Amino acid sequence: MATVFMTLVFLADSYLSFLLLLFFTFVVAGRAGRPFGHSLRGIRPILFIALFTLAVNSFAVKGTPLSEYGILCHITREGIEQSVRMVIRLLLLLTGASILTSTTTPLALMDGLAALMRPLRRLRVPVHELAMMMAIGLRFIPVLLEEGGRIFKAQVSRGAGFTSGNPLQRARSCIPVLVPLFAGAFRRADDLSTAMEARCFRGSAGRTRMKTLEFSRADVICVTAMLALSAVLFCMEFVKM
C-alpha cells in the first residue's frame, strides 16, 4: 500500500493532483487516529531540508526570471514551481511513512509482507525467513544508530577528526567508527541467533501464529480506496496530456 502511495506521490505533477493526495493523506491520518498535524510535527526536523530544497531549486532551475533586477533575476518562475512541488512531495512521503510506522507494528508489517510474498514460495524462496530478516533489520536500525553515535563520540575523544582533509581522507576517518560498529553488529547478530535457538526457533517449518492476520472489512475499504485514488490520479495525469 505504502509503495503504491509512494509511486503515486512521484507520479503526481499538477497542483490539482497534489491537492487530492493531500486530502487523501489528511483523511487517512484522521481515520488512523493520528491527526495530520500530529504527523506533521513528527517530521519537523525535515522542514529544514525542505526549506533548503526550496531555496536551492528556486535558484538552480532555468527558466523565466521573476524580474530583471537584483537577486530576483536569479530566481525563476519554473524554479519556484518545481521546488514547491518537491517540498510537497517530500512532506507527503514522510507523512505517509510516519502514518505507516505509527499504525502498524513491525511484526504485523512482516507478517503482511510474508503473506504477500507467499506465492514466491513455489519458487523455493524462503519467504518467512526473508520477512523475518527484514523485521529484524528494521528493529536494529535505531540500536545501531545509537551505538554508532556512542562510538563516534569515543573516537572523537581519542582525538579523531572527521571534518578535515580530502574525500579520501574523510572516508578513511570513518574506519574507526565503522569497524567497531560492524564488530558490534556481528556480535549482536551472534547473540541474537543463540537466543533464538535457545527458544527453539527453527525457521518457518510447522510454525503457527498466535495472532493470525485476517483480511477484514477495513482492508477491503483500504484497498478499494487506494485503487480508486490511483485510477483518478492516472486519469488526471495522463489523460490530459
Place this chain on the structure above:
Amino acid sequence: MLSIRLENLSHTYQRGTPVEKTALHNITLLIEPGMFLGIAGRSGSGKTTLLQHLNGLLKPTSGCITFNGSPMDGHGMRDLRRRVGLVFQHPENQLFEETVCRDIAFGLSGTGLSPAEIDIRVRGALEAVGLGETFLNRSPFELSGGEKRRVAIAGVIVTDPSVLVLDEPTAGLDPRGRRELLDHIVALRRERGMTVVLATHDMEQMARHAEQVMVLENGSSALFGTARDVFRDVGTLERVGLEAPRITILMSKLKKVFPEIDDGIVTVDAAVEELKRLHRRQGLRWRDHDERCARGSVCCREFGSPPVGPQDEDPDGDGIYDACISC
C-alpha cells in the same frame, strides 16, 4: 596544567521534545590540577553526562564550563580533547585497528610526532596499564575483556593528557583486575601529576583513592566534600541509594561498643590505625598479623585478625591473649 570550572551547569537531552530529560541540574564544581575527584551516584544519576562535558563532547544547555578560565569552542576542541583524556564506559568496544600497537597510536595521528617517538609513547602507555610488549602485535579483537579494556585505556593515556577522566573503568573486571587497574592509574597520576576524575559504583575504590567526592542524585549534586566527610553522611548516602564502604559500616557498628571510635573511617588501612590507637588508649598491646591468638582458629590464621581483650585475660602468661576480635 588545566583547571576546569563548571558553573551552574545543566544539561537536558532532547530539549523541546516530549521525551526531554534533564540529566544534570545546576552543577557547580571546580576541578583543580592534580586533584583526584570521584563521582558517585546510582545508574542514571548523570555521571556519564557530567563526564562528557569535561572534554566538550556535550554542551551545557545552561550554565557554563571553562577551561583555565576560557570557554572552549570550535578550533581548540581537538587540542582540548588531547589534554582531557576521556575513557568511555566499556571502552573495549572502540578498538578497531589490526594490531594493539596501531590502535593505541591512533590518538597520536596528526600530532606530527616522529614514528620513533610514537613507538616510545605507545610502549610507555602499554606498560602504564600493566601489559607486556608481547601484546603490541596482537589483534585487539582476540584479547580478553579485561585486556581490551586496558588497551583502550592505553589508547587514551598515550596522548599524555593532563586530566584523565574515567567512566566506570573497572566495571565487569575481577577484584584483582580492578585493583591492579586502579593501582596503575594511581601510579600514573603520581608520575605525571595528572588530574584524575573517576566515576564508579565501587565505594571501596572511591574511598581508597578519591580525595574529593561528588555524589549525584537525579542529576543534582547531593553531597560534595572529602571522601571522609561524604561517607560519614550515611543517611544521605542511603537516600541516594548508595552504600558507604563496608569498613565504614563495620566501624560505625563497633562504635556502639567503643564510643570513642572515629566514625569517619573509610579505608581498611585507616581502620587498622584507628584500632591500634584504641588499643594503646586502653593500655593494650597491639599484635600484628603474624602473631595469632591462642585459639588460632581458621579466621585468625587466614585473616590475621588483631587480638582484643585486656591483658589480664592471659592466664598462662605467654603474652598471647585468649581470643582475637573475631574468635
